[in-house]
Amino acid sequence: MTEPILKIRGLKAGVVDRSILNGIDLTIFPGETHALMGPNGSGKSTLAAVLAGREGYEVTDGEVWYAGKNLLELDPEDRAKEGLFLAFQYPVEIPGVNSTYFLKAAYNELRKYRGEPELDAADFLNFVKARVKLLELDESLLRRPVNEGFSGGEKKRNEIFQMAVLEPKLAILDETDSGLDIDALKIVANGVCKLRNAHNAQLVITHYQRLLNYIVPDRVHVLSEGRIVQSGDKELAMELEERGYDWLTKEAATA
Amino acid sequence: MAHSDEMDQVVSSLLDRAVVDGVESKRLQAMRETARAHFVERGIPPIEEEDWRFTNLGALRELSLHPAGHPQAGSISPNVLQRLPLSTIPGNRLVFLNGYFIRRLSSIVEEDGVQALSLAEALSKHSALCERYLGHAVQSHETPFAALNTALFKDGAFLHISAGKTVREPLHLVFLSTEEDTEQTHYPRNLIVVEGGAHVTLTESYHGAGASSGLTCSATELIVGEGARVEHVKVQDENESRFHLGAVAVQMARESQVRVHSLALGAKLSRTTIYAGLVGQGVECLLNGLYIPRNSQLADHFTIVDNAAPHGISHEYFNGILAGQSRGVFHGRIIVRPGAQKTDAKQTNKNLLLSDTATIDTKPQLEIYADDVKCTHGTTVGQLNPESLFYMRARGLPLEMARHLLIVAFAEEILNRIRNEDIRGALSEVISKRLGSDAEVRYD
Numbered sequence: 001m002t003e004p005i006l007k008i009r010g011l012k013a014g015v016v017d018r019s020i021l022n023g024i025d026l027t028i029f030p031g032e033t034h035a036l037m038g039p040n041g042s043g044k045s046t047l048a049a050v051l052a053g054r055e056g057y058e059v060t061d062g063e064v065w066y067a068g069k070n071l072l073e074l075d076p077e078d079r080a081k082e083g084l085f086l087a088f089q090y091p092v093e094i095p096g097v098n099s100t101y102f103l104k105a106a107y108n109e110l111r112k113y114r115g116e117p118e119l120d121a122a123d124f125l126n127f128v129k130a131r132v133k134l135l136e137l138d139e140s141l142l143r144r145p146v147n148e149g150f151s152g153g154e155k156k157r158n159e160i161f162q163m164a165v166l167e168p169k170l171a172i173l174d175e176t177d178s179g180l181d182i183d184a185l186k187i188v189a190n191g192v193c194k195l196r197n198a199h200n201a202q203l204v205i206t207h208y209q210r211l212l213n214y215i216v217p218d219r220v221h222v223l224s225e226g227r228i229v230q231s232g233d234k235e236l237a238m239e240l241e242e243r244g245y246d247w248l249t250k251e252a253a254t255a
Numbered sequence: 256m257a258h259s260d261e262m263d264q265v266v267s268s269l270l271d272r273a274v275v276d277g278v279e280s281k282r283l284q285a286m287r288e289t290a291r292a293h294f295v296e297r298g299i300p301p302i303e304e305e306d307w308r309f310t311n312l313g314a315l316r317e318l319s320l321h322p323a324g325h326p327q328a329g330s331i332s333p334n335v336l337q338r339l340p341l342s343t344i345p346g347n348r349l350v351f352l353n354g355y356f357i358r359r360l361s362s363i364v365e366e367d368g369v370q371a372l373s374l375a376e377a378l379s380k381h382s383a384l385c386e387r388y389l390g391h392a393v394q395s396h397e398t399p400f401a402a403l404n405t406a407l408f409k410d411g412a413f414l415h416i417s418a419g420k421t422v423r424e425p426l427h428l429v430f431l432s433t434e435e436d437t438e439q440t441h442y443p444r445n446l447i448v449v450e451g452g453a454h455v456t457l458t459e460s461y462h463g464a465g466a467s468s469g470l471t472c473s474a475t476e477l478i479v480g481e482g483a484r485v486e487h488v489k490v491q492d493e494n495e496s497r498f499h500l501g502a503v504a505v506q507m508a509r510e511s512q513v514r515v516h517s518l519a520l521g522a523k524l525s526r527t528t529i530y531a532g533l534v535g536q537g538v539e540c541l542l543n544g545l546y547i548p549r550n551s552q553l554a555d556h557f558t559i560v561d562n563a564a565p566h567g568i569s570h571e572y573f574n575g576i577l578a579g580q581s582r583g584v585f586h587g588r589i590i591v592r593p594g595a596q597k598t599d600a601k602q603t604n605k606n607l608l609l610s611d612t613a614t615i616d617t618k619p620q621l622e623i624y625a626d627d628v629k630c631t632h633g634t635t636v637g638q639l640n641p642e643s644l645f646y647m648r649a650r651g652l653p654l655e656m657a658r659h660l661l662i663v664a665f666a667e668e669i670l671n672r673i674r675n676e677d678i679r680g681a682l683s684e685v686i687s688k689r690l691g692s693d694a695e696v697r698y699d
Contacts, residue, residue, distance in 0.1 A: 080651035096664025106650040
């Protein structure tokens with residue numbers, strides 16, 4: 001049987017004085033796209049942060065296996081080198097750090113890690129120029145500092161552009177659709193779909209069903225108060241769009 | 256005070272000698288006498304003085320203020336020069352050892368409209384120009400150590416650029432201390448006269464070749480004529496056991512444009528005083544500085560922008576990157592004199608603290624005596640942004656590389672304002688390397 005890319009068992013985590021995730025179980029196999037939905041404050045972004053290794057969160061119970069490795073023992077950079085990618089909800093502006101330089105450094109770190117030779121500046125530039133087109137981004141952004149002065153939409157597209165360059169095994173998209181107009185949403189979704197293959201997987205975190213019209217998920221999970229209270233196929237997302245989250249969260253509370 | 260007597264003795268004995276040498280004009284002798292009296296009266300400023308509150312010169316009292324003698328031939332190997340940060344940059348080079356001009360280490364190609372020679376030689380060869388300009392830009396009351404320099408200097412550089420001349424390659428003034436491990440005090444004095452409409456780029460760099468301790472007390476006067484454009488880069492890269500008290504004093508005539516860059520990289524304790532006299536109307540002045548002390552170094556910048564005529568624009572940008580137990584000091588005074596209407600003065604000081612034990616003292620000081628002016632100042636003190644670090648690590652960059660990129664970016668904000676690409680590139684490389692080791696130190 002195929003190994004799962006991600007296997008989360010009984011994960012509990014939170015910040016210093018507050019528990020946010022109260023026992024998450026989730027398994028994602030290669031070739032799958034999972035959607036994680038849920039109301040504000042249900043723990044969606046916390047799960048993304050814990051998976052990517054952001055500081056400030058404490059895991060109190062449970063385990064996370066990623067491609068056969070204990071994910072929680074890895075530094076954020078090692079998770080990235082193992083092929084885990086977080087598309088940030090709020091991409092950070094880094095003045096003074098050139099986008100191409102930054103991305104080349106990231107790409108070459110990956111290659112070094114895999115024992116592959118590093119790309120020089122010219123080869124890398126040719127490679128990224130092709131990827132820039134995929135996201136219909138202006139090539140000039142490659143010469144600008146990372147995210148500096150980018151519009152909200154450009155920042156989100158830039159995240160997916162980075163994903164296209166780094167070709168992760170598992171991509172976690174944290175509300176990549178928020179703040180996008182419909183055209184930008186289609187471009188982003190189209191980019192993600194082109195990168196899908198039988199060996200990688202996506203965890204798409206979103207509030208709204210709209211994105212899932214373009215990135216059609218294999219499984220949909222609803223998170224409420226730090227637990228997955230319902231899982232289903234893409235029809236579940238449709239139902240949520242119609243009925244909201246209340247019926248599910250109430251069910252969970254009375255269960 | 257007792258200290259003054261001691262100081263007086265040192266200074267007057269040296270002055271006696273200068274007079275006996277019999278090479279100096281009456282005017283220079285009088286100027287030295289005034290400067291001597293001024294310094295002796297004030298002495299080494301104690302920390303009780305407002306302008307020296309954060310920079311304790313106590314250790315200076317242990318030093319001899321006697322100027323080092325003329326160095327022995329062969330007291331430095333020529334390959335030391337090749338290892339210096341700016342050695343690869345084209346342009347004429349005047350090399351000074353212990354403050355004295357050394358012809359055999361220098362390279363000067365004759366060019367019409369450019370005079371580049373030692374100040375000692377210029378005092379007789381270009382006595383009229385020296386008479387006219389020496390001591391013009393330096394304000395003794397603002398800079399006690401420039402006064403000490405005036406009293407005691409023996410040599411330095413003299414540069415004269417004729418009206419309308421564009422000097423294509425930069426001119427370099429390189430100041431080295433000998434490799435001997437002794438305590439030495441140097442008083443280089445530079446007089447740079449750029450006539451109206453001329454364009455020139457200059458570097459002035461200080462390097463400790465060996466482990467010699469002691470003091471460099473330098474003073475550079477930059478007289479800028481009408482409509483002239485000057486880019487001046489000062490690099491203080493003394494070894495970590497030396498003191499450096501250096502002044503750059505600029506006098507700007509009408510519609511001139513001056514960019515002064517000051518990089519404090521070395522020394523145990525340094526103060527760079529930059530005095531910009533915006534004397535003519537409609538001038539543009541940039542003061543742009545970077546200090547990167549580490550260990551227990553102290554790097555102090557004291558700037559005075561003196562707006563004396565209308566429509567002057569001045570921008571000041573100083574960034575500090577402080578590691579270890581180092582200390583940074585930035586003191587920015589802006590004076591707007593009555594009548595200097597439409598002055599536009601901006602001052603920004605940003606600091607990055609890389610350790611819990613580094614400290615920064617920053618103090619803007621605005622003295623405004625005109626009513627139709629725009630003066631702003633701002634200061635920030637912070638650490639590396641954890642969000643930025645996480646973002647970079649989440650893309651696979653090791654923590655120390657992420658730190659290094661952010662630190663270098665902070666330095667580049669300043670270096671990017673250097674217009675001469677060769678100089679900017681060379682300094683960028685050196686500084687990136689220096690800052691690299693700071694990033695690693697903090698890998699935890």
